[in-house]
Amino acid sequence: MATISIPACTSALLLDIEGTTTPITFVKDILFPYIREHLEEYLSTHWEEDECKQDVHLLKKQIEEDMRQHRSCPVHTVDQTVHTDEEKAIREVMDNVLWQMAADRKSTALKQLQGHMWRSAYSSGRIKGEVYQDVIPSLKRWREQGLKVYIYSSGSVEAQKLLFGYSEEGDVLDLLDGHFDTSIGAKVERKSYERIAERIGFQPEEITFLTDVTREAKAAEEAGVNVVVVVRSGNMELTDDERSHYSLVTSFSQLEVTGRV
Ligand SMILES: [Mg+2]
Numbered sequence: 001m002a003t004i005s006i007p008a009c010t011s012a013l014l015l016d017i018e019g020t021t022t023p024i025t026f027v028k029d030i031l032f033p034y035i036r037e038h039l040e041e042y043l044s045t046h047w048e049e050d051e052c053k054q055d056v057h058l059l060k061k062q063i064e065e066d067m068r069q070h071r072s073c074p075v076h077t078v079d080q081t082v083h084t085d086e087e088k089a090i091r092e093v094m095d096n097v098l099w100q101m102a103a104d105r106k107s108t109a110l111k112q113l114q115g116h117m118w119r120s121a122y123s124s125g126r127i128k129g130e131v132y133q134d135v136i137p138s139l140k141r142w143r144e145q146g147l148k149v150y151i152y153s154s155g156s157v158e159a160q161k162l163l164f165g166y167s168e169e170g171d172v173l174d175l176l177d178g179h180f181d182t183s184i185g186a187k188v189e190r191k192s193y194e195r196i197a198e199r200i201g202f203q204p205e206e207i208t209f210l211t212d213v214t215r216e217a218k219a220a221e222e223a224g225v226n227v228v229v230v231v232r233s234g235n236m237e238l239t240d241d242e243r244s245h246y247s248l249v250t251s252f253s254q255l256e257v258t259g260r261v
Pocket residue numbers: 016017018019020211212213
């Protein structure tokens with residue numbers, strides 16, 4: 001694929017993570033399975049610690065809320081191997097977490113516990129954040145050209161910082177100027193991109209957003225943000241219309257900022 005020029009007025013790049021800086025499989029095949037496989041061990045080890053107690057408290061509040069709203073909840077059938085109250089309580093929390101994950105719930109309670117488990121996995125070296133080979137050299141090049149670089153991902157800011165703080169290339173957080181997650185708004189809504197522009201102090205047209213998802217690209221475009229769609233193996237296929245409408249790159253190294261050194 002040929003080089004794509006981003007407008008000379010570009011001052012900031014806004015990057016999606018999944019399918020853009022990082023393979024979608026990293027989240028699907030590494031991060032989420034890690035939670036399922038280490039949940040019991042994590043809860044048993046940290047059960048008495050304040051942070052874990054707060055996580056469990058938040059999950060219980062979520063369960064109560066779900067029951068009030070008549071959302072389906074798992075039925076606890078506690079098996080014979082469970083003896084103590086603590087074991088029983090851990091099983092109940094596990095049931096709920098696994099159920100929420102299977103239902104692809106995005107509750108704050110779930111995200112908070114996952115965030116703490118991932119932090120422990122990253123900081124102990126059990127997980128390293130995956131980034132495509134072209135990402136770090138491009139971030140360095142853009143910053144040398146005086147561009148700012150921000151992340152906008154549906155993963156929490158905390159999870160984003162773990163990925164880049166414990167990446168395969170080491171701690172690369174100092175290559176990033178800031179992080180946004182869905183607390184600023186959904187990625188498919190125009191307003192979110194307007195808010196980000198306001199927050200970072202640039203006009204929408206001074207920002208170039210890189211994503212693999214065309215619904216996000218469309219929303220950014222509606223806000224007046226320049227958009228480049230990233231095509232990586234394993235990403236969702238684009239339609240012919242989408243291919244002809246958007247600027248496409250398969251690697252960040254194809255992006256050229258015109259009029260900059
Ligand atoms: Mg994505």
